[in-house]
Amino acid sequence: MSAQQLAPVAGADIEAEWTAEQRASVRLPLDPQIDPLGTQLPLGANLAAHAVPRTAAGTNLKVVHPASDTQAPASSASSAAGLRIEGVGKRYGARPVLSDFSLSIPRGGFAAIVGRSGCGKSTLLRLIAGLETPDAGRITLDGHALSGPSGAVSTRIMFQDARLLPWRTVLENVALGLPKSSHGKALDVLGEVGLAERANDWPSQLSGGQRQRVALARALVHQPDLLLLDEPLGALDALTRIEMHALIERLWRAHGFTALLVTHDVQEAVALADRVVLIEQGQLGLDQAVSLARPRARGSVAFAGLEAQVLARVLQTEASAGAHVPAPEPLWPAATVRWAV
Amino acid sequence: MTQTTLTNAQAAVPVASHGGTLQRFWRTTARRLAPWAVPIVLVALWQLAAQEGWLSTRVLPAPSAVVDAAWQLAVSGQIWRDIGVSTGRAVIGFVIGGGLGLLLGMITGLSRVAETALDSTFQMLRNIPHLALIPLVILWFGIDEKAKLFLVSIGVFFPMYLNTYAGIRAVDPGLVEMARSYGLRGWALYRDVILPGALPSILVGVRFSLGLMWVTLIVAETISAQSGIGYLTMNAREFLQTDIVLVGILLYALLGKLADVLAKELEFRWLRWHPAFQRGAAA
Numbered sequence: 202m203s204a205q206q207l208a209p210v211a212g213a214d215i216e217a218e219w220t221a222e223q224r225a226s227v228r229l230p231l232d233p234q235i236d237p238l239g240t241q242l243p244l245g246a247n248l249a250a251h252a253v254p255r256t257a258a259g260t261n262l263k264v265v266h267p268a269s270d271t272q273a274p275a276s277s278a279s280s281a282a283g284l285r286i287e288g289v290g291k292r293y294g295a296r297p298v299l300s301d302f303s304l305s306i307p308r309g310g311f312a313a314i315v316g317r318s319g320c321g322k323s324t325l326l327r328l329i330a331g332l333e334t335p336d337a338g339r340i341t342l343d344g345h346a347l348s349g350p351s352g353a354v355s356t357r358i359m360f361q362d363a364r365l366l367p368w369r370t371v372l373e374n375v376a377l378g379l380p381k382s383s384h385g386k387a388l389d390v391l392g393e394v395g396l397a398e399r400a401n402d403w404p405s406q407l408s409g410g411q412r413q414r415v416a417l418a419r420a421l422v423h424q425p426d427l428l429l430l431d432e433p434l435g436a437l438d439a440l441t442r443i444e445m446h447a448l449i450e451r452l453w454r455a456h457g458f459t460a461l462l463v464t465h466d467v468q469e470a471v472a473l474a475d476r477v478v479l480i481e482q483g484q485l486g487l488d489q490a491v492s493l494a495r496p497r498a499r500g501s502v503a504f505a506g507l508e509a510q511v512l513a514r515v516l517q518t519e520a521s522a523g524a525h526v527p528a529p530e531p532l533w534p535a536a537t538v539r540w541a542v
Numbered sequence: 543m544t545q546t547t548l549t550n551a552q553a554a555v556p557v558a559s560h561g562g563t564l565q566r567f568w569r570t571t572a573r574r575l576a577p578w579a580v581p582i583v584l585v586a587l588w589q590l591a592a593q594e595g596w597l598s599t600r601v602l603p604a605p606s607a608v609v610d611a612a613w614q615l616a617v618s619g620q621i622w623r624d625i626g627v628s629t630g631r632a633v634i635g636f637v638i639g640g641g642l643g644l645l646l647g648m649i650t651g652l653s654r655v656a657e658t659a660l661d662s663t664f665q666m667l668r669n670i671p672h673l674a675l676i677p678l679v680i681l682w683f684g685i686d687e688k689a690k691l692f693l694v695s696i697g698v699f700f701p702m703y704l705n706t707y708a709g710i711r712a713v714d715p716g717l718v719e720m721a722r723s724y725g726l727r728g729w730a731l732y733r734d735v736i737l738p739g740a741l742p743s744i745l746v747g748v749r750f751s752l753g754l755m756w757v758t759l760i761v762a763e764t765i766s767a768q769s770g771i772g773y774l775t776m777n778a779r780e781f782l783q784t785d786i787v788l789v790g791i792l793l794y795a796l797l798g799k800l801a802d803v804l805a806k807e808l809e810f811r812w813l814r815w816h817p818a819f820q821r822g823a824a825a
Binding site for chain 2: 330331332357358360362364366367368369377378403404405419423
């Protein structure tokens with residue numbers, strides 16, 4: 202299946218009506234200090250009311266057709282906002298990991314990428330983060346190229362392991378790469394993830410979930426336009442994961458960044474994203490809009506139905522790929538990163 | 543909550559009886575003194591043996607005689623001069639050899655080119671026992687200060703080099719990648735990520751080096767010296783002053799222990815973040 206075939210499913214012709222600005226206008230008066238995990242939301246009704254325009258916008262994410270680029274120069278101003286991946290290819294040695302992959306997420310959208318191990322989903326994230334360079338294609342954020350390890354300041358990545366510097370306190374970790382004067386700002390963001398009182402502890406004194414919250418704060422203190430989440434909750438227990446889902450969703454709504462989540466957990470993808478994308482054999486396999494109202498009730502019929510539908514599709518991929526030699530996880534160049542300073 | 547339980551416990555103590563606290567006091571004291579029991583008994587036996595004439599004073603003078611000799615040397619001021627000279631040699635040799643080891647370890651750790659060029663050479667050279675170089679060193683430098691400093695520097699160089707190199711190589715690549723994606727480059731990346739990551743290993747190198755520093759210095763000073771602790775002991779040997787020889791040996795032991803305590807203090811100070819080095823972690 203190619204991207205072109207799937208495009209109508211995703212509502213290809215709907216542009217991003219629901220922009221970050223609009224969402225900001227209905228921003229809820231959440232108090233992060235009181236309610237770090239968003240578990241006591243007394244605003245369920247409000248949320249449902251506000252969710253109406255969101256669902257009306259339906260899938261505000263669309264697959265980019267190579268052809269549509271030429272035919273729609275008029276809408277380039279709006280379509281340039283957000284993340285655009287155009288015909289990206291990447292190979293390790295002779296093995297192609299991604300080939301002619303295209304995807305675009307409007308500013309403020311939340312997309313989840315699922316797929317079996319080695320399908321290229323993490324590679325895609327690393328390409329967007331600039332940790333690796335694509336062999337072909339172009340990745341732009343709000344019209345600016347995001348290629349090369351230039352460390353695009355507007356993009357932040359959260360890894361599966363928190364990757365906190367063990368020799369720096371929690372607060373110093375959050376303020377990494379910032380001048381000392383911004384410690385106040387770092388403390389504010391630490392408060393948003395509910396860890397302000399742990400500011401002077403060492404990372405080794407935190408639990409796994411708390412470390413990931415610090416990593417999230419570290420990413421958000423830079424006020425990124427794009428937040429990349431590389432299976433950030435994969436190593437956490439189920440309860441902590443549900444808390445983290447609520448936290449990530451709340452911060453996404455509050456800050457209005459574009460989010461791209463890579464996960465192997467279909468439920469997580471359906472719980473968080475506007476849209477679930479399946480990558481199989483380096484190409485787009487499925488592009489499923491998720492138009493459930495937020496916050497999403499895991500028990501609801503619509504949720505369970507959608508989860509089952511996506512999961513069935515993912516499993517079908519695995520079955521069909523069974524004959525095919527399972528590709529090993531690519532050896533990340535992380536293992537060979539050089540510290541030439 | 544903890545406050546209340548604490549006060550409850552304190553209040554409960556007198557009720558529980560004085561015998562309990564006293565017993566606990568004796569138990570902790572005994573536990574603290576236990577490691578010293580064997581040395582104290584040995585010294586007492588030694589003193590007894592020397593006093594009763596079972597041991598010739600030429601073989602082993604009484605501990606009291608050794609203390610007396612140390613006191614005489616301290617009063618005359620000679621011991622301080624010798625300690626000063628030996629410590630000076632040790633420190634200078636350590637700074638030269640350890641500094642070079644640190645520098646080259648960092649260079650080979652950070653640069654693949656330098657590693658290819660230098661590392662296999664160092665790995666080859668480190669297998670030569672540095673004390674085997676003594677005849678060569680005497681031929682090169684004679685028997686003056688330079689020979690001693692050279693030997694100490696060589697002895698200290700390899701542990702520093704190996705541990706620095708290994709430490710930098712062992713820095714978590716994930717952390718380096720993360721720091722780069724947060725815009726850390728060059729000196730900032732080095733200062734905030736690579737150096738602290740390598741520090742535990744570098745400090746292990748420092749402790750090894752300090753041990754080898756004294757060993758090398760003892761040998762070098764014993765061969766030939768006009769001053770220093772080694773000179774003190776060799777000179778005493780000529781006059782059969784066994785007590786002064788023992789004073790010299792004890793001095794080396796004390797100075798070596800002192801260096802180790804200093805290195806440990808550095809570890810506690812610089813590796814506060816490390817769970818293994820937090821105070822009370824061992825308890």
